[in-house]
Amino acid sequence: xxxxxxEHTPTAAAEPSRRRTMTLNMGPQHPSTHGVLRVVLDLDGExxxxxxxxxxxxxxxxxxxxxxxxxxxxVPLTDRVDYLSNLANNLAYCLAVERLLQLExxxxxxxxxxxxxxxxxxxxxxxxxxxxxxxxxxxxMFMYCFREREDILKILxxxxxxxxxxxxxxxxxxxxxxxxxxxxxVGKFLSEFPSRIDMYENLLTGNPIWxxxxxGVGYMSLEDLLDWGxxxxxxxxxxxxxxxxxDEPYSGYDKFDFxxxxxxxSDVFARYQVRIEELRQSxxxxxxxxxxxxxxxxxxxxxxxxxxxxxxxxxxxEALICHFKIVTEGFSVPAGEAYxxxxxxxxxxxxxxxxxxxxxxxxxxxxxxxxxxxxxLAPMLENTLIAxxxxxxxxxxxxxxxxxR
Amino acid sequence: xxxxxxxxxxxTQALEGNLPGAAVGGxxxxxxxxxxxxxxxxxxxxxxxxxxxxxxxxAVTCVDQYPMEPRFEVIYHLHSISRNERLRLKCRVSxxxxxxxSVIGVWRGADWFExxxxxxxxxxxxxxxxxxxxxxxxxxxxxxxxxxxxxHGYKYSYPQE
Numbered sequence: 001x002x003x004x005x006x007e008h009t010p011t012a013a014a015e016p017s018r019r020r021t022m023t024l025n026m027g028p029q030h031p032s033t034h035g036v037l038r039v040v041l042d043l044d045g046e047x048x049x050x051x052x053x054x055x056x057x058x059x060x061x062x063x064x065x066x067x068x069x070x071x072x073x074x075v076p077l078t079d080r081v082d083y084l085s086n087l088a089n090n091l092a093y094c095l096a097v098e099r100l101l102q103l104e105x106x107x108x109x110x111x112x113x114x115x116x117x118x119x120x121x122x123x124x125x126x127x128x129x130x131x132x133x134x135x136x137x138x139x140x141m142f143m144y145c146f147r148e149r150e151d152i153l154k155i156l157x158x159x160x161x162x163x164x165x166x167x168x169x170x171x172x173x174x175x176x177x178x179x180x181x182x183x184x185x186v187g188k189f190l191s192e193f194p195s196r197i198d199m200y201e202n203l204l205t206g207n208p209i210w211x212x213x214x215x216g217v218g219y220m221s222l223e224d225l226l227d228w229g230x231x232x233x234x235x236x237x238x239x240x241x242x243x244x245x246x247d248e249p250y251s252g253y254d255k256f257d258f259x260x261x262x263x264x265x266s267d268v269f270a271r272y273q274v275r276i277e278e279l280r281q282s283x284x285x286x287x288x289x290x291x292x293x294x295x296x297x298x299x300x301x302x303x304x305x306x307x308x309x310x311x312x313x314x315x316x317x318e319a320l321i322c323h324f325k326i327v328t329e330g331f332s333v334p335a336g337e338a339y340x341x342x343x344x345x346x347x348x349x350x351x352x353x354x355x356x357x358x359x360x361x362x363x364x365x366x367x368x369x370x371x372x373x374x375x376x377l378a379p380m381l382e383n384t385l386i387a388x389x390x391x392x393x394x395x396x397x398x399x400x401x402x403x404x405r
Numbered sequence: 406x407x408x409x410x411x412x413x414x415x416x417t418q419a420l421e422g423n424l425p426g427a428a429v430g431g432x433x434x435x436x437x438x439x440x441x442x443x444x445x446x447x448x449x450x451x452x453x454x455x456x457x458x459x460x461x462x463x464a465v466t467c468v469d470q471y472p473m474e475p476r477f478e479v480i481y482h483l484h485s486i487s488r489n490e491r492l493r494l495k496c497r498v499s500x501x502x503x504x505x506x507s508v509i510g511v512w513r514g515a516d517w518f519e520x521x522x523x524x525x526x527x528x529x530x531x532x533x534x535x536x537x538x539x540x541x542x543x544x545x546x547x548x549x550x551x552x553x554x555x556x557h558g559y560k561y562s563y564p565q566e
Contacts, residue, residue: 056540063525064549068556099435226460229514242486336434339482339493341463352480354468367464367482375517404540 021049024386028057034131035400039377039393041386048389051381053374058404066364070330071097072171074361078351079165081366082402085124087117087156088344090169093364095250096340096353097171100333103302107294109173110252115186115289116159116168117251117342118282122193123152124345125275125282132272132394133204136213141203148196151189158185172306173299183290190287197279204272214269218380218392222266228379229372232347234396237274238266244343251342255292256285268395275397305331330359346370346397370402407431414438416457416492423453437493444479444496444505451481451494451511459483459492462508465518467526471552476500477528481508498528507533525550 027038036057042050062081066074078093079086091113098105130145153163158179160168168175204210220230222238235242243260245253261277263270299306307326308319325331335357341350347369354363373396380396381389411417411431417440420428427450430441442450451462463482470476475497483492498505507530508515519530520539527548530536538545547554 056538056542059540061549064554064556102435227513229462229512229518240486247486247489337437337439337493338435339437339491348463350463350482352464352466352482363468365464365466365480367466371517371521372464372514375514 020044026389028054034394034398035403037374037398037400037403039381039389041381041389043386046386048381048384048386051378051389053377055371055374055400055403058400060405062405063364063366066361068360070359071333071361072326072330074364075169075171076165076167078366079167080401081368081405082344082346082349082370082399083164084127084399085117085120085345086164086166087113087120087168088342088349089366090167091117091251092340092342092344092349092351093353094169094171095342096338096351097333099338099340100336100353100355101171101302101305103172103300103305105173105251105300106297107252108296109298109300111289111293112159112174112178112298113169113251114253114256115286115293116156116166118286118289119152119155119186121282121345122279122286123149123156125279126152128275128345128394128397129200129272132391132397133210135390135394136210138204138207138210141200144196144200144203148193155182155186155189158182170299170306172302173297177298178293183293186286186290190283190290193283194280197276197283201276205276211269213388213391214272214395215265215267217268217384217388218271218395219265219267220376220380224379225266225376228376230347230376231372232344232369233271233274233278234347234373236261237263237270239264244341244348248341250340253285256288258285268391271395271397332357332359333361341367344369346399346402347373366405368402368405370398370400371405374398374403408433411438411440416440416454416490419457420450420453424449437491439493439495441495441497444498447479447481447494447496448506448508448511451483451508454483454492454494455511458485458487459490460486462512462514462518463491465508465515465522467522467528467550469526469550469552471500474500477503477526479505479522479528503528504531505529506531509533524548527551 022043024041024043028036038054040052041048062077075090078089081089126145126149130142133141156166157163160166225235225238239262241260241262246260258281261274263273303322308323312319313323333355335355337354339350339352341348349369350367352365356362380392410433427443427446428440429443432439461484463484466480468478477498479496481494507519519533522528523536524538524540525548
């Protein structure tokens with residue numbers, strides 16, 4: 001364990017005693033790397049002298065594949081990037097293409113997008129909390145977190161027909177209107193959830209083992225984090241009050257009332273506190289979206305981009321032509337470039353989309369938060385104990401699909 | 406050439422005042438400002454912009470304009486948190502020997518992004534220090550995101566079926 005006694009000693013003080021080093025290969029298959037990440041550690045006893053991250057094991061060339069698909073066909077690919085928060089990926093991509101198309105999104109679609117991305121943020125944070133606690137040794141957290149996550153996955157299935165790879169968003173709106181009886185299901189989950197967060201905090205926040213394992217571990221200064229391009233809860237745990245939902249509101253986030261939680265300690269415990277508070281804020285946003293869900297269309301009025309209603313296809317010639325064109329060759333997007341970013345559970349998720357005016361993207365670049373955040377693995381792990389590296393890695397909350405694309 | 410609209414932006418004026426001639430073009434399209442930078446001066450431009458408040462480098466990426474020449478566009482997405490502004494820099498790099506200076510001395514976070522561009526496009530970043538592949542296997546031949554790299558198969562010479 002990190003500190004053998006209950007008296008906590010900061011890990012930075014642990015000095016290498018002898019210069020006889022050992023190289024340890026951690027991963028690519030290691031339970032605490034949450035995917036296939038390989039870390040090569042140079043060890044002096046239990047102290048890490050140098051850590052080198054080796055990524056790319058999950059590289060599937062998604063950006064290359066995007067160039068061969070029509071604009072709408074890219075949406076299911078974006079699901080596979082960060083498979084724990086697919087709706088954030090869908091949203092960032094759709095926002096970028098919608099900026100190129102200059103599409104106006106109706107309020108109901110925006111509210112549905114906000115509500116479901118916040119629910120999937122809760123689901124993503126729950127996976128993080130469960131596995132992070134499991135790594136450190138709190139086994140039961142995993143069961144509780146996955147119980148609540150299951151409720152969210154059921155809601156997502158209700159809306160889209162899929163539990164994880166939802167592909168629920170369309171360029172110009174959402175795929176389907178909210179299903180019958182959704183208010184009851186979402187409302188039931190949201191009414192129960194705050195007490196569940198209290199329960200997580202009861203189990204962890206005051207727990208002496210948890211505090212010893214997390215306080216003062218994995219410290220990085222705010223200057224370093226900015227220099228390395230780190231975003232999301234990690235930088236908020238270092239004291240920077242910056243959230244894209246607040247500072248560059250997209251998809252109608254300016255209509256919602258929520259706080260941006262920050263801490264200043266910038267250690268594993270501070271990141272835990274920030275994410276727990278984000279669970280509460282996401283719950284608050286989802287509740288507002290549920291209560292204020294506006295009526296009206298769930299897709300933009302753009303017959304050449306969105307598929308027509310089934311009924312219209314049988315009665316209107318133009319609807320049939322549009323359907324045929326969209327399905328066979330897709331729609332073309334005016335030439336240009338756009339960068340749209342959203343606040344994903346892990347940080348800034350940006351899609352840089354280049355169009356040459358055809359029905360397929362010319363280039364799609366995904367600025368994924370895990371890729372940028374994982375860079376600080378090396379400086380963060382240097383001169384720490386190997387047992388602390390598990391806690392530090394867990395606090396970064398990376399998804400290897402998001403890193404490698 | 407810099408258009409009136411781009412020259413009207415505060416950041417362009419500041420850049421022109423500091424480093425005249427470094428900006429060779431630009432556009433303001435759909436609310437996003439793009440400034441074309443002379444590739445030889447990218448490091449000093451980035452340093453000046455960082456001093457100007459653009460503390461964050463959000464991403465470095467590349468677009469292959471094959472078969473146009475200069476072929477590669479190296480793209481830098483900058484962000485100023487204090488001013489809540491975003492800025493895109495674009496450097497056009499030749500396809501015959503694609504090379505540009507690394508901005509790792511300005512933002513250390515450029516490290517993996519530049520390695521990724523090298524890996525997938527074959528643009529070499531001078532003075533990077535560790536210009537190795539990051540996503541593809543070490544012994545991979547070719548650069549997959551180039552437009553002349555086939556989507557099917559795994560070699561340039563893969564026959565068309």
